[in-house]
Amino acid sequence: MSENKIISVxxxxxxxxxxxxRAILRDPQGGFSARAVTRDINSDKAxxxxxxxxxxxxxxxxxxxxxxKAFDGAYGAYCVTFFWAHFSPEKEMAEAQAMASAAKNAxxxxxxxxxxxDTRKWSPLSDERIPTLHGKYKVPHFDAKGxxxxxxxxxxxxxxxxxxxxxxxxxxxxxxxxxxxPDGKLGxxxxxxxxxxxxxAAEDIGKCAYGIFKRGGEFIGKTVGIEGESVTGAQMASAxxxxxxxxxxxxxxxxxxxxxxxxxxxxxxxNMFQFKRDFNDYFCGARSAAxxxxxxxxxxxxxxxxxxxxxxxxxxxxxxxx
Ligand SMILES: NC(=O)c1ccc[n+]([C@@H]2O[C@H](COP(=O)([O-])OP(=O)(O)OC[C@H]3O[C@@H](n4cnc5c(N)ncnc54)[C@H](OP(=O)(O)O)[C@@H]3O)[C@@H](O)[C@H]2O)c1
Numbered sequence: 001m002s003e004n005k006i007i008s009v010x011x012x013x014x015x016x017x018x019x020x021x022r023a024i025l026r027d028p029q030g031g032f033s034a035r036a037v038t039r040d041i042n043s044d045k046a047x048x049x050x051x052x053x054x055x056x057x058x059x060x061x062x063x064x065x066x067x068x069k070a071f072d073g074a075y076g077a078y079c080v081t082f083f084w085a086h087f088s089p090e091k092e093m094a095e096a097q098a099m100a101s102a103a104k105n106a107x108x109x110x111x112x113x114x115x116x117x118d119t120r121k122w123s124p125l126s127d128e129r130i131p132t133l134h135g136k137y138k139v140p141h142f143d144a145k146g147x148x149x150x151x152x153x154x155x156x157x158x159x160x161x162x163x164x165x166x167x168x169x170x171x172x173x174x175x176x177x178x179x180x181x182p183d184g185k186l187g188x189x190x191x192x193x194x195x196x197x198x199x200x201a202a203e204d205i206g207k208c209a210y211g212i213f214k215r216g217g218e219f220i221g222k223t224v225g226i227e228g229e230s231v232t233g234a235q236m237a238s239a240x241x242x243x244x245x246x247x248x249x250x251x252x253x254x255x256x257x258x259x260x261x262x263x264x265x266x267x268x269x270x271n272m273f274q275f276k277r278d279f280n281d282y283f284c285g286a287r288s289a290a291x292x293x294x295x296x297x298x299x300x301x302x303x304x305x306x307x308x309x310x311x312x313x314x315x316x317x318x319x320x321x322x
Contacts, residue, residue, distance in 0.1 A: 004033035005075035005109075007213060010061060010099070012036030012054070013045035015167060016080050016114055019206020023296075025053050032213060037070045061095045064102060071106035078209055079103070080114040081145065087265060089137055089144035096148035104155040110220060111152065111159045112209050118146025119275045122282065129278065130271050131259070139272045141265075160212050163225035165287055167202040168305045172312050175263070178240050178248045179320070187249040188237055191258040191273045195280040196230035198287045201300045201308075204228055211295025225287035229301040236302060243306050244317065 007024060011017030013036070024034040036054040038046045050056045059066035061081065071077055079099040081092045096113070103111045119138045123130045130138045137143045152159040170176045171188075178186040190197065208226045212219050231239075233250035240248035255277070259270030276283050293299045300308065 004031060005213075006033050006035050006055075006073060008035040008037060008057075008070050008074040008077040010037045010059075010070075010078060011080045011082065012049060012056075013038050013043060014080075014082075015169065015202035016164070016205045016209070017078055018045075018049075019203040020078050020209045021049055021054050021206070022052070022203075023207045023210035027210070028053075030210075030214060032075075032210075035070070035074060061098065062091075064098045067098055067102040068105065071102050071108060074106065074108060076110040076112070076213055077103055077108055078112050078114070078206075081148075083141040083144065084265065087140075087268075089134070089140040089147075092141070092144040093148050093151075096145070097151045100148075100151035100155055100157055100159075103152070103157045103159075109158060110213060110217070111157050112162050112212055113149070113152055113159050114145075114164055114205075114209075115149055115161050115223075116142040116145040116163060117275075117283075117286075118143045118149075119271075119279075121146070122279045123275060130255075130274050131267070133267055133271065139275055140268050142272060142275070158217070158220045160219040160221075161223040162205075162209065162212070163223060163286055164205050165198040165200040165225075165227040167205075168199045168228070168302060169202045169309075172309060172316060177313065177316050177320070178237075178244065181249075181251070185247060185249055186240075186244070187251045188233065188240065189251040189253055189258070190233045191253050191255040191270060192233050192277050193252055194232055194234065195277045196232050196284055197236075197273075197276060198225075198227035198230045198284055199302060200226060200228040200292070201305045204292070204296055204299050207296035207298060208292050215295070223286075224291065226292040226295070227287040227289050228292065228299055228305065229289050230284050230287070231302045239303050239306055242303075243310060243313065 021034040059070035237250035255274035
């Protein structure tokens with residue numbers, strides 16, 4: 001029987017968990033093995049993980065009995081919730097609570113909880129600069145994760161609280177790529193003013209998480225923040241211009257205009273960017289590229305990420321006729 005420590009990974013077919021599963025599998029002498037958790041073990045992504053050597057198990061984050069099974073016999077777990085699957089902070093908190101409770105019952109030795117700030121600690125509901133959403137949140141998909149931290153601490157689960165950053169992959173998969181404005185010029189749009197936005201290649205989140213597991217108990221009970229680099233809108237636009245060989249502008253719009261863009265979650269994201277802009281010293285200070293690189297020597301900065309994703313970006317631009 002394998003002596004490896006099993007890491008049970010939620011979101012294994014997704015961005016964060018997928019990066020962790022691949023990082024574990026790429027290091028067969030590392031002392032860990034990957035248990036990939038998915039709702040559908042027959043999906044193409046799940047089958048690919050099995051082909052690569054992961055143990056693939058079925059569980060649904062909304063079904064506590066299945067989480068129990070997914071954690072059975074494991075050394076550790078990567079716990080992430082999927083806000084954009086339902087847009088409900090209450091559901092997200094219930095999911096985090098269910099994972100914390102299952103981790104406690106399974107006596108896991110190390111859990112990484114993929115969290116974010118409860119922004120209400122910086123901008124309380126009485127602060128009218130950032131509009132309150134659903135009566136009790138400022139940035140619902142942040143606040144629900146931050147508020148959930150206590151489920152892990154209350155139960156004494158040995159947890160590392162991992163503060164992640166904006167995925168640069170959003171430029172490819174979340175409709176944030178350079179787009180033509182009314183004047184025909186390409187631009188990227190963020191309400192960040194001239195403040196830097198901590199960002200990361202999604203794949204690097206999992207690689208950093210693997211670095212945390214490899215460092216044993218060092219970060220248990222601690223909050224650690226990761227990023228690839230903090231870059232301003234103007235710097236990202238300039239890097240895009242260099243890649244695409246044509247000018248890409250940075251459209252700095254007010255947060256209120258971003259909230260009104262009309263896509264699902266625009267209000268939440270508008271508030272998120274405003275929080276990152278208005279509490280920028282705190283937000284950037286909580287994430288360190290040097291620390292992230294110590295966990296993951298392959299950490300990409302923004303320009304490296306752009307070059308590594310050049311073909312996907314060009315494909316997207318040409319599909320959009322841009
Ligand atoms: N986008 C960003 O810039 C960013 C930055 C920081 C943090 N985040 C946070 O990242 C989280 C999402 O993580 P991700 O981006 O890694 O996910 P993702 O790439 O969107 O993948 C979704 C994953 O969710 C799994 N999943 C969905 N519903 C599930 C359920 N009920 N039970 C079990 N698994 C379920 C899917 O697995 P199956 O389909 O195989 O079951 C899939 O692996 C969100 O909460 C978001 O707030 C995002």
